[in-house]
Amino acid sequence: MSSRPVTPNEPTDGEQAAVDRVRTGEIVASPVELASILRHVGDGVTAQGPDGKMVYANDAAARLCGLESAEEMLALAGSELVERFEILGEDRQPFQVDELPNRRAFVSRSPEEAVLCYRLRPSGDERWSVVRSTPILTSDGRVQLVINVFRDITEERDAEARLHFLAEAGTLLSSSLDYEATLADLAGLLVPRIADYCIVDALDEDATLRQVVISHRDHERAELLRELRRRYPPEANEAHPVSQVLRSRKPYLVEDARDAALARAAVDEEHLALYQALGALSYIVVPLEARGRLLGTISLGTGESGRRFGAADLELAHEIARRAALAIDNALLFQSAQESYAQLDTMLRSAPVGIGFWDRDLRFVRVNDALAALNKLSPQQHIGKTLGEVIPTLAPALEPLYRQVLESGEPVVHTESTDDAALHIGEQRHWLSSYYPVRGADDETIGVGGLIMEITDRKRADDRLHLLAEAGELFSTSLDRDEIAARIAQVAVPRLADSCNVYVVSADRLERIACVNNDPRLQPLLESLPASFALEGAGTGMLAKVFDTREPVLFSTITAEYLDELDRLGTDSATIDALGTRSLMLLPIAARGQSLGVLTLGSRQPERFDEHDLDLAQELARRAAVAIDSAQLFRAVESRAQAAQALEFVGDGVFLVGRDGVVRLWNPAASRITGLAESAVAGAAVAEALADWPLDLAGERPQTFPVDGPDGELWLSLTAAEFTQGTVYAFRDLTEERAVEQLRSDFVSTVSHELRTPLAAIYGAAMTLRRDDVVLGAEQHEGMLAVIAGESERLARIVNDILLASRLDSGAAAFDLGPADATEIARAVLAAAETHLPAGIELVLTAPAQDVQVAADPDGLRQVLVNLVENAVKYSPEGGRVELELEPGEGRVRLAVRDRGLGIPAAEHERIFEKFYRLDPNLSRGVGGTGLGLYICREIVRRMGGRIRVESERGRGSTFSFDLPLALPGE
Numbered sequence: 001m002s003s004r005p006v007t008p009n010e011p012t013d014g015e016q017a018a019v020d021r022v023r024t025g026e027i028v029a030s031p032v033e034l035a036s037i038l039r040h041v042g043d044g045v046t047a048q049g050p051d052g053k054m055v056y057a058n059d060a061a062a063r064l065c066g067l068e069s070a071e072e073m074l075a076l077a078g079s080e081l082v083e084r085f086e087i088l089g090e091d092r093q094p095f096q097v098d099e100l101p102n103r104r105a106f107v108s109r110s111p112e113e114a115v116l117c118y119r120l121r122p123s124g125d126e127r128w129s130v131v132r133s134t135p136i137l138t139s140d141g142r143v144q145l146v147i148n149v150f151r152d153i154t155e156e157r158d159a160e161a162r163l164h165f166l167a168e169a170g171t172l173l174s175s176s177l178d179y180e181a182t183l184a185d186l187a188g189l190l191v192p193r194i195a196d197y198c199i200v201d202a203l204d205e206d207a208t209l210r211q212v213v214i215s216h217r218d219h220e221r222a223e224l225l226r227e228l229r230r231r232y233p234p235e236a237n238e239a240h241p242v243s244q245v246l247r248s249r250k251p252y253l254v255e256d257a258r259d260a261a262l263a264r265a266a267v268d269e270e271h272l273a274l275y276q277a278l279g280a281l282s283y284i285v286v287p288l289e290a291r292g293r294l295l296g297t298i299s300l301g302t303g304e305s306g307r308r309f310g311a312a313d314l315e316l317a318h319e320i321a322r323r324a325a326l327a328i329d330n331a332l333l334f335q336s337a338q339e340s341y342a343q344l345d346t347m348l349r350s351a352p353v354g355i356g357f358w359d360r361d362l363r364f365v366r367v368n369d370a371l372a373a374l375n376k377l378s379p380q381q382h383i384g385k386t387l388g389e390v391i392p393t394l395a396p397a398l399e400p401l402y403r404q405v406l407e408s409g410e411p412v413v414h415t416e417s418t419d420d421a422a423l424h425i426g427e428q429r430h431w432l433s434s435y436y437p438v439r440g441a442d443d444e445t446i447g448v449g450g451l452i453m454e455i456t457d458r459k460r461a462d463d464r465l466h467l468l469a470e471a472g473e474l475f476s477t478s479l480d481r482d483e484i485a486a487r488i489a490q491v492a493v494p495r496l497a498d499s500c501n502v503y504v505v506s507a508d509r510l511e512r513i514a515c516v517n518n519d520p521r522l523q524p525l526l527e528s529l530p531a532s533f534a535l536e537g538a539g540t541g542m543l544a545k546v547f548d549t550r551e552p553v554l555f556s557t558i559t560a561e562y563l564d565e566l567d568r569l570g571t572d573s574a575t576i577d578a579l580g581t582r583s584l585m586l587l588p589i590a591a592r593g594q595s596l597g598v599l600t601l602g603s604r605q606p607e608r609f610d611e612h613d614l615d616l617a618q619e620l621a622r623r624a625a626v627a628i629d630s631a632q633l634f635r636a637v638e639s640r641a642q643a644a645q646a647l648e649f650v651g652d653g654v655f656l657v658g659r660d661g662v663v664r665l666w667n668p669a670a671s672r673i674t675g676l677a678e679s680a681v682a683g684a685a686v687a688e689a690l691a692d693w694p695l696d697l698a699g700e701r702p703q704t705f706p707v708d709g710p711d712g713e714l715w716l717s718l719t720a721a722e723f724t725q726g727t728v729y730a731f732r733d734l735t736e737e738r739a740v741e742q743l744r745s746d747f748v749s750t751v752s753h754e755l756r757t758p759l760a761a762i763y764g765a766a767m768t769l770r771r772d773d774v775v776l777g778a779e780q781h782e783g784m785l786a787v788i789a790g791e792s793e794r795l796a797r798i799v800n801d802i803l804l805a806s807r808l809d810s811g812a813a814a815f816d817l818g819p820a821d822a823t824e825i826a827r828a829v830l831a832a833a834e835t836h837l838p839a840g841i842e843l844v845l846t847a848p849a850q851d852v853q854v855a856a857d858p859d860g861l862r863q864v865l866v867n868l869v870e871n872a873v874k875y876s877p878e879g880g881r882v883e884l885e886l887e888p889g890e891g892r893v894r895l896a897v898r899d900r901g902l903g904i905p906a907a908e909h910e911r912i913f914e915k916f917y918r919l920d921p922n923l924s925r926g927v928g929g930t931g932l933g934l935y936i937c938r939e940i941v942r943r944m945g946g947r948i949r950v951e952s953e954r955g956r957g958s959t960f961s962f963d964l965p966l967a968l969p970g971e
């Protein structure tokens with residue numbers, strides 16, 4: 001529809017001056033000048049004579065009629081000229097010729113004006129002109145000439161039309177929210193007025209391109225266009241203008257598509273052929289973009305109309321696209337609002353929360369399924385009724401709330417309500433509700449909305465958690481099994497059950513350790529029931545089964561079979577009847593995969609327990625089990641700790657070897673005896689740590705064996721006992737006993753030797769005396785008798801020593817601590833010793849001038865001094881002086897026997913006083929003895945209130961000494 005402005009030829013300077021003069025009113029020029037002026041003005045000018053015949057036309061007028069020049073125009077006959085165009089009025093209706101301003105001017109004889117549209121034939125180009133016809137009258141008032149001036153207003157009209165079009169499009173776009181229908185309408189508006197065809201492509205959410213509208217003024221070509229689109233969709237072709245616009249979001253104009261542009265857009269020959277068949281001439285693609293969102297494109301094209309799009313069309317199309325996009329976006333928004341409204345409505349209906357609306361009269365206006373279900377009615381049963389009519393019991397509590405909301409206009413949020421009829425967990429129901437004012441358009445409260453949520457499950461879960469938490473706390477604070485059982489009952493009754501029994505395993509029976517009934521009158525009955533059930537054999541029942549399988553049993557209502565079983569197990573059915581338990585749970589008490597017992601929970605209400613209660617009870621039993629297990633473990637650990645403590649202190653070495661051969665325990669005594677530290681043995685393989693030990697031979701009977709000890713050889717006696725986890729060994733150090741044993745056996749040989757020697761001598765002498773064949777001289781005879789007497793004495797001494805030692809041992813020896821003359825006794829002892837003194841020994845007595853009186857048994861003292869002097873002599877094989885010294889001190893006298901003999905190693909100073917103890921024969925130079933002498937000395941001195949000791953060094957002689965109290969004067 002674009003029309004190019006009429007541009008006159010450039011005027012010459014002279015002409016321009018003339019024109020300017022006319023414009024400024026410096027009229028009037030010569031006819032030549034005038035003609036020149038008229039030739040160059042932009043407006044078309046024609047002149048008609050009185051007969052209507054055109055007598056003048058300028059070039060501009062000719063061009064307006066699609067002719068080349070004024071001459072050509074003037075040469076045409078009037079009818080020819082008229083046929084060149086179709087004249088339309090402003091309203092685009094065919095114009096009545098009489099109404100043309102020039103015709104009217106002839107009649108009215110005054111200037112006439114009109115806006116005309118004329119469509120040029122054959123191009124169809126539309127032009128608009130304001131035609132002003134001015135009659136030139138003769139002096140007598142006749143019309144001599146009519147001057148028509150055509151001012152081309154096509155462009156203004158076009159701009160106006162665009163505006164008009166935009167307005168129209170705007171109205172159209174805003175008229176509906178069905179955007180696909182609207183786009184189709186828009187296409188109808190665009191074709192054919194603006195374009196020959198129109199395509200709208202929508203870019204869907206998932207970025208796919210969807211052809212929403214294809215409209216063509218020509219049906220056949222519409223088909224062709226569809227075919228073209230089908231075969232060569234824009235999305236498959238990056239060079240396609242639609243693809244380009246989708247990428248760039250910029251409008252796209254091809255003014256002349258006939259050659260290069262089409263070739264560029266075409267994918268192949270066939271594509272190009274289709275384009276050409278379409279007769280495309282010019283096209284526009286504009287983006288549909290709203291609120292920054294790309295929604296698609298609008299493509300407009302021309303072909304058969306021969307119209308070519310220009311910048312103004314592009315601008316118009318872009319503006320339309322902007323409006324369309326906004327409309328589409330609005331439509332989409334509306335659609336999603338619609339959808340969300342629909343969703344809301346669905347939500348309201350199917351929400352798991354009860355939702356209701358009440359009007360100002362507090363009648364139900366709307367009730368969703370959930371609320372209806374809460375009330376155990378259908379939604380329809382609510383509508384139009386008040387709460388009082390629907391659920392009379394709830395009305396007193398809730399209606400004041402609704403009224404409060406209505407009156408205050410303020411919401412009431414989160415009101416908790418509970419039906420208090422029930423006492424036990426699992427029976428009460430709880431609700432949480434909020435009520436809010438519903439306001440109408442004028443902001444007035446028109447009713448009350450409510451959200452009601454049943455929170456029974458949550459409350460129940462809370463209660464259960466609470467109960468379990470309390471149980472956990474109660475159970476964990478005791479380490480006493482029976483106390484824990486009592487606490488289980490305390491937690492369970494009455495909240496969970498009416499009665500509760502706790503049984504624990506003991507040997508092969510389940511023993512009841514707690515039972516509680518919430519009704520004190522029934523407590524004795526409960527207690528009268530059997531308190532123990534067998535776990536094996538014929539008498540077992542459901543309890544034993546629960547114990548064995550660790551699976552709980554739920555009797556929502558107790559079965560006849562179970563009652564029969566109770567009867568069979570010796571439960572009095574009358575008692576059971578009286579207790580009235582109807583619903584029962586039997587729960588295993590098990591921890592760490594081991595059954596510890598069974599918990600039973602009973603209720604007098606049938607159907608009282610369900611799976612939820614069973615879960616809770618099981619959880620309770622689990623916690624109880626952990627607590628009981630802990631208590632038992634604690635007990636075991638405690639006794640083990642005591643045992644371990646005892647092992648710390650026993651004198652016997654104790655160690656434990658696990659089945660795996662590893663030493664588990666090595667007590668301090670074991671370390672002390674063997675010198676093997678606990679760290680070296682415990683945890684080590686016994687075969688390595690105690691390699692030499694004859695562990696295999698050890699059993700109940702002690703096994704005695706030598707091992708290397710810290711101070712030489714050790715003799716150990718080992719016993720062993722098997723237990724489930726290994727073997728426990730105990731051993732004691734027999735080194736000392738063994739030494740004594742050794743001494744004893746040595747004694748036997750010593751004594752027998754000591755006895756045999758004198759006996760042999762006596763026997764030999766006696767036999768010699770008896771012989772008839774040997775004649776003995778008197779001297780020899782005397783000698784034989786002396787041998788017999790001496791050896792008999794020696795024999796007697798040995799026997800006496802043995803007797804004395806055993807009397808001392810048995811306490812039979814009695815000592816009289818009366819005054820004794822120590823000097824006198826010492827002198828006598830030495831005198832006796834002199835009688836058989838070996839050569840080289842000198843006996844010396846060192847004593848105060850005055851006799852020393854001591855508080856002592858004289859025989860005992862003599863015996864001691866005899867033994868000491870004898871030893872001093874005996875163990876001085878090289879000879880030397882033996883002194884007997886009496887050295888009085890403060891209230892006492894010290895008696896000492898000193899020799900210069902063999903001496904005694906320091907290590908033996910204590911032991912020489914032990915019974916039968918004799919020094920190594922080598923150290924004693926093979927001197928005979930019984931090992932009783934010093935023992936006797938020590939015991940006698942001790943009984944006389946003193947203590948014997950020795951100072952000695954090997955090879956330097958010995959001094960044996962002891963103190964005795966001085967006898968008090970007058971004693």
Ligand code: ADP
Nearest residue numbers: 871872875903912918919929930931932933934
């Ligand atoms: P025995 O009969 O062997 O003499 P005793 O009890 O009298 O028994 O002495 C014990 C041991 O003490 C003796 O075997 C000896 O080795 C040692 N003994 C005792 N008296 C002396 C001494 N005066 N000098 C050296 N050794 C002695």
